[in-house]
Amino acid sequence: MARPVSPTSASEEQTSRDDKIASDREGAWNASSDNEKKGDGNLIIPMPKLQRKLKSRHLQMIAIGGTIGTGLFIGSGSALATSGPAGSLIAYAFIGSIVYSVMVSLGEMATYIPISGAFTSYASRFVDPSAGFAMGWIYWFSWAITFALELTITGLLVQYWDRSLNIGIFIGVFWVFITVCNLLPVSFYGEFEFWFSMIKVVTVIGFLIFGICINAGAGEEGYIGFKYWNDPGAFALHPDFPDLAAPVAKWVGFWSVMIQAGFSYQGTELVGIAAGETENPRKNVPAAIRKTFWRILFFFVFTVFFIGILIPYTDERLLSSASDATASPFVIAAQRAGVQHLPGILNGVLLFVVLSAANSNVYAGSRILVGLANDGSAPRFLAHTSFSGVPVYAVGLTSALGLLAFLNLSESAATVFSWFLNITAVAGFITWANISISHIKFMRALKSRGISRESLPYMAFWQPYFSYYGLFWSVLITLTQGFTSFMPWDTSSFFVAYISLILWVLLYVGHKIVYRTRFVRAEEADIQTGCVDFEGEVWDEKVPSNLWEKFWDWL
Numbered sequence: 001m002a003r004p005v006s007p008t009s010a011s012e013e014q015t016s017r018d019d020k021i022a023s024d025r026e027g028a029w030n031a032s033s034d035n036e037k038k039g040d041g042n043l044i045i046p047m048p049k050l051q052r053k054l055k056s057r058h059l060q061m062i063a064i065g066g067t068i069g070t071g072l073f074i075g076s077g078s079a080l081a082t083s084g085p086a087g088s089l090i091a092y093a094f095i096g097s098i099v100y101s102v103m104v105s106l107g108e109m110a111t112y113i114p115i116s117g118a119f120t121s122y123a124s125r126f127v128d129p130s131a132g133f134a135m136g137w138i139y140w141f142s143w144a145i146t147f148a149l150e151l152t153i154t155g156l157l158v159q160y161w162d163r164s165l166n167i168g169i170f171i172g173v174f175w176v177f178i179t180v181c182n183l184l185p186v187s188f189y190g191e192f193e194f195w196f197s198m199i200k201v202v203t204v205i206g207f208l209i210f211g212i213c214i215n216a217g218a219g220e221e222g223y224i225g226f227k228y229w230n231d232p233g234a235f236a237l238h239p240d241f242p243d244l245a246a247p248v249a250k251w252v253g254f255w256s257v258m259i260q261a262g263f264s265y266q267g268t269e270l271v272g273i274a275a276g277e278t279e280n281p282r283k284n285v286p287a288a289i290r291k292t293f294w295r296i297l298f299f300f301v302f303t304v305f306f307i308g309i310l311i312p313y314t315d316e317r318l319l320s321s322a323s324d325a326t327a328s329p330f331v332i333a334a335q336r337a338g339v340q341h342l343p344g345i346l347n348g349v350l351l352f353v354v355l356s357a358a359n360s361n362v363y364a365g366s367r368i369l370v371g372l373a374n375d376g377s378a379p380r381f382l383a384h385t386s387f388s389g390v391p392v393y394a395v396g397l398t399s400a401l402g403l404l405a406f407l408n409l410s411e412s413a414a415t416v417f418s419w420f421l422n423i424t425a426v427a428g429f430i431t432w433a434n435i436s437i438s439h440i441k442f443m444r445a446l447k448s449r450g451i452s453r454e455s456l457p458y459m460a461f462w463q464p465y466f467s468y469y470g471l472f473w474s475v476l477i478t479l480t481q482g483f484t485s486f487m488p489w490d491t492s493s494f495f496v497a498y499i500s501l502i503l504w505v506l507l508y509v510g511h512k513i514v515y516r517t518r519f520v521r522a523e524e525a526d527i528q529t530g531c532v533d534f535e536g537e538v539w540d541e542k543v544p545s546n547l548w549e550k551f552w553d554w555l
């Protein structure tokens, strides 16, 4: 439980800020009353009334739950097919480095100003209110669409056992289930998500152990080693461009995997969203960022590595357009090893995995909406929370977009899936680019006030270079990822690739025209509101005492 101990205040401004925080903790402070627009279009953003009920383990598991999902368990197979084992490994490691740069940038901001809906507010405050608006909505949209994508997959997974069942039944059932989970008080939500995510972690670790055994010769194929890196090879030629010269075709294969790899990692930034709800953010947020990142990198890079040594990229099942368990490289690896019953069991596990991801999708989406409503970018009622602190309307609206999954009743599931995937992944890259810009501007704002980086609650190394690195690559990938739609020109794949970018531009320009906002100058950026001086606060910290707790702490 939070137990604030009289923070020392240096100025009047500090005192009023502390008062605000204190009254917020008591639940007496009304967010809307303070949600005024400052004259020049820059916004003062209050701390929302969400409750700090999540513990560090919940926070980290939410980030894992929202991140490890369809991308890793199902989509990684097509990454292998298009770029080969070395190509996909390099792509995943490279995207991992971008994620790291984004995470540390976010970490510095989120510990200094821990607010819910965090990074959309950062963009509004440090960059340009229109940028925050556009980014917030596109990011929300990406999560809501991911929810629809995840529901599509759950329906398909159930059909693995019985194809005669109508996919719509399961989309409906799981839609209700996930929505109800998200309407429960946030501590329940954390608990659900925690156990769901546990299953993922265990699955990935199990797969890694399985991979080592099979590679060493435990399966039907005998010892495998790096055989498939030699034949068919380490890099695949992009299957859609047989006429290109080999080096070009390999490069095309490699670059086209960026979207898939980016999608797989997206969600890591959720730690920033959950920051507003965690206990002891000053300690937990940086720890969560560090641990989450290493854990995810470990899971992702190792998993992709093992998939690459166990399955030749020419295995046709990898390219099967059926987005069900038969397309999962986990299942294919089990089938190749000739292990009985394992494919069916894995299918069951994948169902849990996808449900957990869906649960995180709605959580993330609703919190983004709350952030948007609080900074005046969305109708205010969306920030309304129930007695137990759940933003009911925001949950409802986010869930509503999940109903798009019913598109599957009229379109082929594989098509719907790839549309959803591309739209969300590009939106994710746009978001990462925005986080990086926000951080660059945040650094400038600190500098203009003479606040040293040393005084930040969490200070990452190599900044601001990391932010520039994240910004450069995120922008480059966003702009170039759809290049295959130009070779030759294909209108529909162009729209699939660039619809998120187009939407973002429309939102940005639309907001700019209506509100006539301007770029925030470093000296004007609002780095006070929500900035919490946790110096004097003490939280009861549970030190791991038994073996189980120590294991958790390590994990």
Ligand SMILES: NC(=[NH2+])NCCC[C@H](N)C(=O)O
Pocket (backbone or CB within 6 Å): 066, 067, 068, 069, 070, 071, 072, 142, 143, 146, 263, 264, 265, 266, 267, 357, 424, 425, 427, 428
């Ligand atoms: N920007 C987003 N919402 N991306 C969706 C992330 C999906 C998640 N990484 C998965 O593999 O299932």
